[in-house]
Amino acid sequence: MTTILPGQTIGIIGGGQLGRMMGLAAKEAGFRIAVLDPIEDSPCGQIADIRIVADYDDEHALQELAQVSDVITYEFENIDYEGLKKLAETAHVPQGAELVRITQNRMNEKAEINTSGAPVANYVTAHTFEELEANIGQVGFPCIVKTAFGGYDGKGQVKVDTLEQLEEARTFFEHSTCIAEAFVPFVKEISVIIQRNAEGQSYCLPVAENIHKDHILHESIVPARIDEAIIKKAEEAAGKIANHLELVGTLAVEMFVLEDGNIVINELAPRPHNSGHYSIEACNVSQFHQHIRAICGWPLRKPRLWASSIMVNVLGEHVEPLQEMLVHYPEWSVHMYGKAEAKEKRKMGHVTIMTDDIDTTLEEIKTSNVWFNK
Ligand code: AMP
Numbered sequence: 473m474t475t476i477l478p479g480q481t482i483g484i485i486g487g488g489q490l491g492r493m494m495g496l497a498a499k500e501a502g503f504r505i506a507v508l509d510p511i512e513d514s515p516c517g518q519i520a521d522i523r524i525v526a527d528y529d530d531e532h533a534l535q536e537l538a539q540v541s542d543v544i545t546y547e548f549e550n551i552d553y554e555g556l557k558k559l560a561e562t563a564h565v566p567q568g569a570e571l572v573r574i575t576q577n578r579m580n581e582k583a584e585i586n587t588s589g590a591p592v593a594n595y596v597t598a599h600t601f602e603e604l605e606a607n608i609g610q611v612g613f614p615c616i617v618k619t620a621f622g623g624y625d626g627k628g629q630v631k632v633d634t635l636e637q638l639e640e641a642r643t644f645f646e647h648s649t650c651i652a653e654a655f656v657p658f659v660k661e662i663s664v665i666i667q668r669n670a671e672g673q674s675y676c677l678p679v680a681e682n683i684h685k686d687h688i689l690h691e692s693i694v695p696a697r698i699d700e701a702i703i704k705k706a707e708e709a710a711g712k713i714a715n716h717l718e719l720v721g722t723l724a725v726e727m728f729v730l731e732d733g734n735i736v737i738n739e740l741a742p743r744p745h746n747s748g749h750y751s752i753e754a755c756n757v758s759q760f761h762q763h764i765r766a767i768c769g770w771p772l773r774k775p776r777l778w779a780s781s782i783m784v785n786v787l788g789e790h791v792e793p794l795q796e797m798l799v800h801y802p803e804w805s806v807h808m809y810g811k812a813e814a815k816e817k818r819k820m821g822h823v824t825i826m827t828d829d830i831d832t833t834l835e836e837i838k839t840s841n842v843w844f845n846k
Contacts, residue, residue: 473670474564476543476768478502481521483541483563485528485556487514489809489819490744491547493752495519497760503768508537515809516547529555538563545721545767549575549742550622566670566767567721571742574717578620578651581740588716590709590737595653601642604652608638614655617641619648627687631655656736658728662696663747664710665759668719669766676707677759678777680747682726688817690843692747692783693830694754698729705735713740722763724748746785746819753805753824754781779826782833784843786821788814793842794823801840803827 476482478501484491487509495505495516506522507514517523522540526533529552537544544565546556549572557569574580579597586592596611597620598604608615617638619628628648630640644650661682668674681696682689696703710725717723724745726738748759757765757773765772786794791814798806808821827833837843 473769480542483544486547487516491516621648660729666710750783
């Protein structure tokens with residue numbers, strides 16, 4: 473296991489908020505940061521020592537990043553797989569490229585989760601609309617049709633209740649192959665962030681309970697309000713997937729909890745995750761610090777939760793009310809990502825609140841009038 477030490481340079485592909493928070497964690501220890509992003513003033517660019525301004529799949533730019541970096545990581549999965557694979561042949565990319573190939577495509581992702589032995593919803597794959605129509609009977613209704621590529625925050629997916637309604641998924645095939653999976657009547661959504669180093673040492677962060685609004689994460693509540701037995705199942709499933717994929721770095725595993733206490737894996741993200749931001753304040757090791765430890769070949773730290781906490785996302789429409797209200801809430805840890813334009817629904821920042829009383833704090837969030845219900 474190659475060890476990367478403070479003073480050396482970590483290269484990050486992608487300059488968004490995840491890159492920024494990775495970079496900030498690394499800079500605390502004295503690492504230097506190089507970032508590749510098409511925007512000069514990107515969230516990570518603002519805190520980086522070296523900025524390479526180019527597209528993520530620009531081969532020359534990737535080479536340039538490799539030249540100035542001692543280790544390379546990425547902050548999101550929608551980067552060019554071939555480019556990353558080529559880079560990994562000459563540069564130190566401890567996470568490799570395989571995980572990106574798998575998680576970029578829901579078909580591959582589902583197949584790998586299945587092979588790992590972790591539970592997934594019953595599903596079929598389809599390359600054409602006609603294939604979907606022919607095979608949908610194996611899944612039944614209601615189901616959810618999802619594009620295999622490029623969907624996020626609920627985009628590129630539709631819930632289908634009848635054969636006639638399947639028609640709504642026809643246009644998806646213009647951009648991508650698809651999967652159709654059984655609708656899971658879940659009672660809660662949770663996520664497990666598992667982190668692993670090249671020696672196979674791994675830890676899960678405390679499990680988060682996730683509340684979405686309009687398909688975008690709104691709140692993460694930690695610890696998730698579920699039985700210890702379900703937490704165990706969730707961690708075991710994440711462990712199976714991480715070992716099967718020979719994970720190095722971070723894997724976020726989103727799951728559904730069923731009424732009977734069983735879990736079903738929804739999807740994977742091969743990077744720090746929005747639902748793990750609470751760990752910056754609430755744990756003895758944040759998801760970003762642990763990610764840096766993993767890719768730098770350091771031993772991992774066993775995570776501990778200092779206090780229950782709630783993380784709330786700050787979207788474009790929440791920025792102004794937050795600026796007005798934050799002076800009234802000294803317990804709110806405010807993180808803004810330095811994005812120039814506060815567009816509606818755009819993730820601009822988040823707030824973490826450590827608390828002894830989750831219900832009172834949930835109420836405080838509601839009555840603050842920052843996250844108004846539109
Ligand atoms: P995804 O983009 O796959 O994370 O899906 C976004 C959201 O859609 C999830 O957080 C769920 O709330 C919902 N969803 C996705 N797949 C299913 C499913 N098979 N059954 C029920 N709800 C789902």
